[in-house]
Amino acid sequence: xxxxxxxxxxxxxxxxxxxxxxxxxxxxxxxxxxxxxxxxxxxxxxxxxxxxxxxxxxxxxxxxxxxxxxxxxxxxxxxxxxxxxxxxxxxxxxxxxxxxxxxxxxxxxxxxxxxxxxxxxxxxxxxxxxxxxxxxxxxxxxxxxxxxxxxxxxxxxxxxxxxxxxxxxxxxxxxxxxxxxxxxxxxxxxxxxxxxxxxxxxxxxxxxxxxxxxxxxxxxxxxxxxxxxxxxxxxxxxxxxxxxxxxxxxxxxxxxxxxxxxxxxxxxxxxxxxxxxxxxxxxxxxxxxxxxxxxxxxxxxxxxxx
Amino acid sequence: xxxxxxxxxxxxxxxxxxxxxxxxxxxxxxxxxxxxxxxxxxxxxxxxxxxxxxxxxxxxxxxxxxxxxxxxxxxxxxxxxxxxxxxxxxxxxxxxxxxxxxxxxxxxxxxxxxxxxxxxxxxxxxxxxxxxxxxxxxxxxxxxxxxxxxxxxxxxxxxxxxxxxxxxxxxxxxxxxxxxxxxxxxxxxxxxxxxxxxxxxxxxxxxxxxxxxxxxxxxxxxxxxxxxxxxxxxxxxxxxxxxxxxxxxxxxxxxxxxxxxxxxxxxxxxxxxxxxxxxxxxxxxxxxxxxxxxx
Numbered sequence: 001x002x003x004x005x006x007x008x009x010x011x012x013x014x015x016x017x018x019x020x021x022x023x024x025x026x027x028x029x030x031x032x033x034x035x036x037x038x039x040x041x042x043x044x045x046x047x048x049x050x051x052x053x054x055x056x057x058x059x060x061x062x063x064x065x066x067x068x069x070x071x072x073x074x075x076x077x078x079x080x081x082x083x084x085x086x087x088x089x090x091x092x093x094x095x096x097x098x099x100x101x102x103x104x105x106x107x108x109x110x111x112x113x114x115x116x117x118x119x120x121x122x123x124x125x126x127x128x129x130x131x132x133x134x135x136x137x138x139x140x141x142x143x144x145x146x147x148x149x150x151x152x153x154x155x156x157x158x159x160x161x162x163x164x165x166x167x168x169x170x171x172x173x174x175x176x177x178x179x180x181x182x183x184x185x186x187x188x189x190x191x192x193x194x195x196x197x198x199x200x201x202x203x204x205x206x207x208x209x210x211x212x213x214x215x216x217x218x219x220x221x222x223x224x225x226x227x228x229x230x231x232x233x234x235x236x237x238x239x240x241x242x243x244x245x246x247x248x249x250x251x252x253x254x255x256x257x258x259x260x261x262x263x264x265x266x267x268x269x270x271x272x273x274x275x276x277x278x279x280x281x282x283x284x285x286x287x288x289x290x291x292x293x294x295x296x297x298x299x300x301x302x303x304x305x306x
Numbered sequence: 307x308x309x310x311x312x313x314x315x316x317x318x319x320x321x322x323x324x325x326x327x328x329x330x331x332x333x334x335x336x337x338x339x340x341x342x343x344x345x346x347x348x349x350x351x352x353x354x355x356x357x358x359x360x361x362x363x364x365x366x367x368x369x370x371x372x373x374x375x376x377x378x379x380x381x382x383x384x385x386x387x388x389x390x391x392x393x394x395x396x397x398x399x400x401x402x403x404x405x406x407x408x409x410x411x412x413x414x415x416x417x418x419x420x421x422x423x424x425x426x427x428x429x430x431x432x433x434x435x436x437x438x439x440x441x442x443x444x445x446x447x448x449x450x451x452x453x454x455x456x457x458x459x460x461x462x463x464x465x466x467x468x469x470x471x472x473x474x475x476x477x478x479x480x481x482x483x484x485x486x487x488x489x490x491x492x493x494x495x496x497x498x499x500x501x502x503x504x505x506x507x508x509x510x511x512x513x514x515x516x517x518x519x520x521x522x523x524x525x526x527x528x529x530x531x532x533x534x535x536x537x538x539x540x541x542x543x544x545x546x547x548x549x550x551x552x553x554x555x556x557x558x559x560x561x562x563x564x565x566x567x568x569x570x571x572x573x574x575x576x577x578x579x580x581x582x583x584x585x586x587x588x589x590x591x592x593x594x595x596x597x598x599x600x601x
Contacts, residue, residue: 008415015413015414015490017490018408018414019323021404021407021490025404025408025460028401028456028460031445032456033427033431033432034427035432036432037430037436039437039439040436043433054435101327105324105325106321115334117336119580119590120580120583122530124576124579125518125521125540125576126519127521127540127541127545128572128575128576129542131541131543131568131572132338132544132546134545135569136338137363140354142357145359166565179594181394182591183595205316205317238434238522239522243545247433265434265435265526275434275435276433276435276436279435280433283431287429287430290429
């Protein structure tokens with residue numbers, strides 16, 4: 001033991017510069033990443049800013065049981081899971097099909113143009129995207145006009161709770177479908193061309209080649225993406241929700257992460273400890289889900305995320 | 307070269323249908339921006355009365371842009387964002403490069419535990435409120451522009467991308483410099499960073515986009531309007547409908563003008579990005595690829 005310390009000291013002295021170089025990164029992670037993790041023990045306290053972190057009373061699991069009995073508990077969990085599931089069910093196939101069809105474009109210039117244009121919405125900030133959505137979905141917006149032309153009622157579509165999840169997921173697909181093809185296209189580009197040539201000789205058509213060569217070859221990529229997405233099923237980000245939700249659609253739009261905001265920073269009487277408990281509860285579930293997903297990935301593929 | 311097998315009719319029909327589909331997709335991706343552009347050049351009262359598709363400006367005018375140019379918040383927002391993107395991207399890239407350098411070097415005893423510490427934060431975080439209390443009540447960073455940079459200084463994902471780039475550099479380069487007596491820091495700045503410039507470019511862009519797009523942090527920490535970055539100003543104008551004050555004093559036409567001001571604001575905030583990204587997209591694509599492999 002003593003010897004080990006001595007060796008370590010010698011090594012630190014020898015590579016002094018290396019330790020100075022790594023110091024900023026280590027400090028960053030300790031203060032700004034592990035600091036809040038330590039701070040999340042306020043979920044077990046009745047934190048009062050006036051009393052401070054060390055002066056507040058411990059209350060055990062009070063806030064967690066409060067969350068389970070919260071009238072909004074089922075609502076936020078349901079909204080979170082539904083938005084996640086809709087996103088997975090619609091956006092993954094959309095990206096895969098789009099990638100398959102891009103892969104079939106013969107003219108490489110046209111292919112590049114399609115790709116570049118499909119990446120465009122990905123580079124526009126979320127605030128601008130949501131601002132555009134608000135305009136387009138307003139009672140005289142262009143999407144509303146198309147909607148009413150097709151037989152729908154003309155009104156502000158963002159005010160209708162029943163439409164919220166569709167709007168959220170569909171706009172998400174529009175913004176990311178092009179970008180999400182990158183990973184599948186790169187998997188397709190590593191497929192051996194000889195397989196296609198052999199299939200040509202057998203007289204296979206385009207769909208047959210897609211079905212029997214392309215899709216089986218990218219299946220491992222699809223599986224990994226799917227499991228990763230499943231691991232994030234409880235973590236719908238609050239940013240888009242905060243930008244798009246309003247008092248009318250809140251019942252369909254409020255997810256766990258935005259509920260944490262509504263309880264604390266967005267409230268006139270912030271409940272710091274309670275909202276931290278809600279946040280901590282979901283963080284732990286997320287971690288378990290990701291770990292589980294990683295295990296499954298390793299079982300199927302031999303390699304996981306870590 | 308390969309022998310072209312005569313293409314069947316079905317094959318050709320597929321190509322035609324696929325081309326039409328792709329053109330349709332491009333229209334869906336582009337049209338919203340086209341609509342915004344045309345609406346921003348339109349006469350606001352005509353625009354108010356108009357519903358449905360817009361292909362060209364209604365009664366072309368630059369009024370909305372005149373109003374936008376007069377908005378002091380938008381100008382200060384732009385300046386704040388440029389400052390944050392500049393300083394933030396530079397410091398983030400520097401600190402990430404320092405970290406990635408040590409993490410990609412073989413003789414460092416704490417490499418494994420440090421890497422685990424970093425990756426763990428990708429899947430578990432303290433959450434919104436503890437982070438807020440730390441930054442605001444403990445570090446007293448509230449209303450200080452540093453709060454938009456320091457807590458976002460290093461992204462583990464970017465550090466992994468850069469580490470992968472550094473690892474690809476052959477050891478022989480480093481060793482010959484070491485024989486010449488070069489210190490670690492010299493090796494990093496004189497050899498590693500110049501050789502790994504393509505990976506550095508990837509993370510510079512990722513950080514820059516991150517700082518450019520971020521709005522939530524500023525909206526909870528900043529109380530001083532003059533320190534608001536562009537995205538927070540945009541949120542006020544686009545989401546919280548505060549255009550009325552800009553249109554005020556324009557002959558009671560405030561509501562109508564507000565409409566086209568919004569579109570002009572979107573243009574002013576988005577066009578610079580849209581002009582740059584086609585030239586930089588290959589770096590972004592490269593980043594997602596490394597990230598996907600290394601997870």
